[in-house]
Amino acid sequence: MPPLEDELFPSTPGKIKIERAHNLSMNRALQRCFTSTSTMFLWALFLIALMVSYMSIQSFVDSGSRYLHHTNSRVHGGGIVWEKQIRSSAQIRRHNGITVLVTGAAGFVGTHVSLALKKRGDGVVGIDNFNDYYDPSLKKARCALLDSHNVFVVDGDINDRRLLAKLFDLVAFTHVMHLAAQAGVRYAMENPHSYVHSNVAGLVTLLEQCKSADPQPAIVWASSSSVYGLNDKTPFSESDRTDRPASLYAATKKAGEAITHTYNHIYGLSITGLRFFTVYGPWGRPDMAYFSFTRNILQGKPITVYRGKNRVDLARDFTYIDDIVKGCVASLDTSGKSTGSGGKKKGGAPYRIFNLGNTSPVTVPTLVSILEKNLKKKAKKNVVEMPGNGDVPFTHANISSARRELGYKPMTDLPTGLRKFVKWYLSYYGYDHHSLPVN
Numbered sequence: 001m002p003p004l005e006d007e008l009f010p011s012t013p014g015k016i017k018i019e020r021a022h023n024l025s026m027n028r029a030l031q032r033c034f035t036s037t038s039t040m041f042l043w044a045l046f047l048i049a050l051m052v053s054y055m056s057i058q059s060f061v062d063s064g065s066r067y068l069h070h071t072n073s074r075v076h077g078g079g080i081v082w083e084k085q086i087r088s089s090a091q092i093r094r095h096n097g098i099t100v101l102v103t104g105a106a107g108f109v110g111t112h113v114s115l116a117l118k119k120r121g122d123g124v125v126g127i128d129n130f131n132d133y134y135d136p137s138l139k140k141a142r143c144a145l146l147d148s149h150n151v152f153v154v155d156g157d158i159n160d161r162r163l164l165a166k167l168f169d170l171v172a173f174t175h176v177m178h179l180a181a182q183a184g185v186r187y188a189m190e191n192p193h194s195y196v197h198s199n200v201a202g203l204v205t206l207l208e209q210c211k212s213a214d215p216q217p218a219i220v221w222a223s224s225s226s227v228y229g230l231n232d233k234t235p236f237s238e239s240d241r242t243d244r245p246a247s248l249y250a251a252t253k254k255a256g257e258a259i260t261h262t263y264n265h266i267y268g269l270s271i272t273g274l275r276f277f278t279v280y281g282p283w284g285r286p287d288m289a290y291f292s293f294t295r296n297i298l299q300g301k302p303i304t305v306y307r308g309k310n311r312v313d314l315a316r317d318f319t320y321i322d323d324i325v326k327g328c329v330a331s332l333d334t335s336g337k338s339t340g341s342g343g344k345k346k347g348g349a350p351y352r353i354f355n356l357g358n359t360s361p362v363t364v365p366t367l368v369s370i371l372e373k374n375l376k377k378k379a380k381k382n383v384v385e386m387p388g389n390g391d392v393p394f395t396h397a398n399i400s401s402a403r404r405e406l407g408y409k410p411m412t413d414l415p416t417g418l419r420k421f422v423k424w425y426l427s428y429y430g431y432d433h434h435s436l437p438v439n
């Protein structure tokens with residue numbers, strides 16, 4: 001029987017013999033070093049033990065890492081620090097304060113509402129997926145503003161069930177201010193599925209979480225004036241027809257109203273839907289007409305102004321952000337409680353829908369001339385007939401319900417609001433207000 005060494009090193013002429021000899025001498029050297037090796041062995045054991053304990057601490061720290069999200073190449077969420085930030089952001093600092101999960105917190109309305117709540121001492125945790133429907137750097141800048149007021153925004157999607165469950169594990173939210181959505185009326189023709197993803201699937205995921213939460217939060221969410229669609233009875237009242245949407249965007253918001261109704265009916269969730277009317281103001285949305293017109297006018301680029309049939313100007317009930325924020329906060333304060341818990345209804349809960357508008361529609365050409373005055377520059381207007389892309393010719397809110405039940409009273413007219421917007425725009429994008437050209 002060949003010695004073990006021969007089995008391990010089969011007889012191959014040449015090189016292997018040298019290796020064998022080398023190994024034999026190595027073995028002898030190892031035997032000589034046995035005593036010192038045992039010491040090394042102990043050290044190695046010690047090091048392994050150290051590594052194992054480090055790794056288990058690390059995995060504990062990263063216990064939330066299953067909630068990691070890759071959004072815009074950024075990695076977010078998870079871990080003890082992350083949980084601490086959420087808990088601290090959710091802390092209430094006033095008597096009878098509320099704890100609100102604000103979805104779409106890095107969005108236009110979300111940022112303003114989060115700040116308003118935080119400033120009065122409520123607990124606020126934001127969530128936003130920072131998608132690139134419009135320049136994400138603006139969302140990040142809003143987020144930095146929130147951060148400076150100690151509002152923490154989780155980078156994640158409302159479609160992420162496990163993330164939502166984790167947030168509700170960490171915080172007993174009394175309210176959800178649901179503002180995350182795929183916005184924009186005309187973009188729905190380009191990217192229809194993003195509307196279904198956020199405004200339908202995302203909404204259902206969020207409601208599923210809310211219905212199973214114990215306690216269940218009350219929900220206030222953003223519907224839209226667009227649900228009135230082809231309604232031509234003015235002003236638009238909540239009881240008017242909303243079964244003729246003109247765009248997929250409007251259809252998903254109308255679907256949201258129906259979906260929230262079922263969750264109210266089956267699970268006892270308190271629901272308030274707010275039909276916003278063309279909200280504008282500082283930190284606004286670059287995809288909206290007042291914002292893109294401002295940018296183009298300043299850059300000397302043409303703007304496209306749509307006109308309705310028979311050369312009738314389009315009009316909107318433009319509503320200033322501060323008024324909308326007051327309506328949102330009042331809705332939270334008057335929401336009443338959800339009655340269910342852990343997925344079971346225990347009684348009826350409020351289901352409300354309110355128009356939040358300004359009650360005085362302004363035509364698009366008038367909007368342009370107010371901007372021209374503020375920017376001290378004439379627009380290069382390209383007037384075209386409104387394409388069949390989901391737009392409606394006009395909107396006009398009847399706000400008597402909101403006035404009665406929320407004490408909602410819009411205070412800012414379009415010239416005042418646009419002056420504030422332009423001031424913000426010039427400073428945010430680094431224009432020198434005093435050196436604006438005069439035409």
Ligand SMILES: O=C(O)[C@H]1O[C@H](OP(=O)(O)OP(=O)(O)OC[C@H]2O[C@@H](n3ccc(=O)[nH]c3=O)[C@H](O)[C@@H]2O)[C@H](O)[C@@H](O)[C@@H]1O
Binds near residue numbers: 183223288290364391
């Ligand atoms: O009130 C609402 O429910 C909706 O308000 C806005 O939708 P919209 O009123 O269409 O706001 P803009 O996109 O800013 O358009 C305002 C007006 O300017 C017109 N417009 C828009 C863009 C353009 O290039 N030219 C132009 O004349 C539109 O036809 C419209 O009459 C928001 O974009 C929606 O997310 C929101 O839900």
